[in-house]
Amino acid sequence: MKATLRSYITGFVLSIVLTLVAYALVQDHVNSGHKNYSHDFIIAVLIGLALIQFIVQAIYFLHLKKKGDARWNLLAFLFMSGVVIVVVIGSLWIMANLDYHHDQTKDPKETSNYIIEDELPSQQETTDQTKSEHPSH
Amino acid sequence: MTTTVLDKNSQKTIFGFWIYIMTDCVLFASLFATFMILRNNTNSGPDSAELFSLPFVLTETLILLTSSFTCGLAMLAAHKGDKKRVGAWLAITLLLGLAFLSMELYEFGNLVAEGHDWQASAFLSAFFTLVGTHGLHITAGLIWIMLLIWRILRTGISNVNLRRLTMLSLFWHFLDIVWIFIFTIVYMIGAL
Numbered sequence: 001m002k003a004t005l006r007s008y009i010t011g012f013v014l015s016i017v018l019t020l021v022a023y024a025l026v027q028d029h030v031n032s033g034h035k036n037y038s039h040d041f042i043i044a045v046l047i048g049l050a051l052i053q054f055i056v057q058a059i060y061f062l063h064l065k066k067k068g069d070a071r072w073n074l075l076a077f078l079f080m081s082g083v084v085i086v087v088v089i090g091s092l093w094i095m096a097n098l099d100y101h102h103d104q105t106k107d108p109k110e111t112s113n114y115i116i117e118d119e120l121p122s123q124q125e126t127t128d129q130t131k132s133e134h135p136s137h
Numbered sequence: 138m139t140t141t142v143l144d145k146n147s148q149k150t151i152f153g154f155w156i157y158i159m160t161d162c163v164l165f166a167s168l169f170a171t172f173m174i175l176r177n178n179t180n181s182g183p184d185s186a187e188l189f190s191l192p193f194v195l196t197e198t199l200i201l202l203t204s205s206f207t208c209g210l211a212m213l214a215a216h217k218g219d220k221k222r223v224g225a226w227l228a229i230t231l232l233l234g235l236a237f238l239s240m241e242l243y244e245f246g247n248l249v250a251e252g253h254d255w256q257a258s259a260f261l262s263a264f265f266t267l268v269g270t271h272g273l274h275i276t277a278g279l280i281w282i283m284l285l286i287w288r289i290l291r292t293g294i295s296n297v298n299l300r301r302l303t304m305l306s307l308f309w310h311f312l313d314i315v316w317i318f319i320f321t322i323v324y325m326i327g328a329l
Contacts, residue, residue, distance in 0.1 A: 003209070003212060003213065003216070004213070005210075005213060008206060008209040008210060008213070011206075011209075012202070012203075012205075012206040015202050015317075016199065016202065019195070019198055019199065019202065019317075019320070022320075022321065022325055023191070023195050023325070026191070026325045026328050026329065027191065029329065030328060030329070034329065039329065042329060043326055043329070046321050046325050046326055047321065049321070050317050050318055050320075050321035050322075053317050054314055054317055054318075057205075057310060057313065057314050057317070058314070061205060061209060061310040061313075062307065062310050062311075062314075072152060073152065073155050076155060076156055076159050077159065079159070080159040080160075080162050080163065083163050083166070084162060084163060084166040087163065087166045087167055087170055088166050088169060088170045088173075091167075091170035091171075091173075091174060092170065092173060092174065095174045
């Protein structure tokens, strides 16, 4: 997309529309007492809208394109996108996994399914109590 | 009316600046990841749904978006060699940017005054780091715009000034793109 008045106006109008749609969706959902849509669905839609607006601005404001000198800009951009995806999704994945193993809201009986035998909370509590009853000098 | 085109050397400089922006994206990505992981660790304090005002954030967003647009218009005027229009559009961009920054600082000030500062919880630490880093970039951009208006009004749209303006507009559009994600991830999803 070449830098013309038309491209800037298109990008501007599309961005405003996408922002307002996201805003209206959230406002509507909150006003309805979080009943309009499922939680995961609305998060997916919001992320989708953000990604569309991101692409709109990259094309109409930053003028990323495949041909000409801008090709190298695009290449660097794609490499950056790869790093960003690994950093963000990788971090969320690892932390969610650790969180699962530390989840205190789960039924304590289930704990033995994923914690090694000598790390069971009940045993640790007893050792902790014995320590507090006999403070070290 | 003369048309100003960048020479080969300036294009290389701009490509270098583009690489810097890409590395800045990685910086923001790690801050976003940190925020998303810590967002629910509120230390029994209020979460984002209780703390943030949605209409206030929408106004901020539209102001920054408009400033990104006027920055593009300054770029167009520069390619036409229209010095006064470049100055005017940049001045409007500067004012909108200042309005945005004032609103952000007002929000920060309110949060801190109510005791919800960055030491209150992991969630707020991550929030202030992410949004504050964006605000620092905006501050740097505003100083840059001021200097560039002064340079362009004094020495006209020379090759050097056109190169500076091209890099500035890349930087400013980039900050608006980062804000789309702050708007969505911190404020919109936070309000759910």
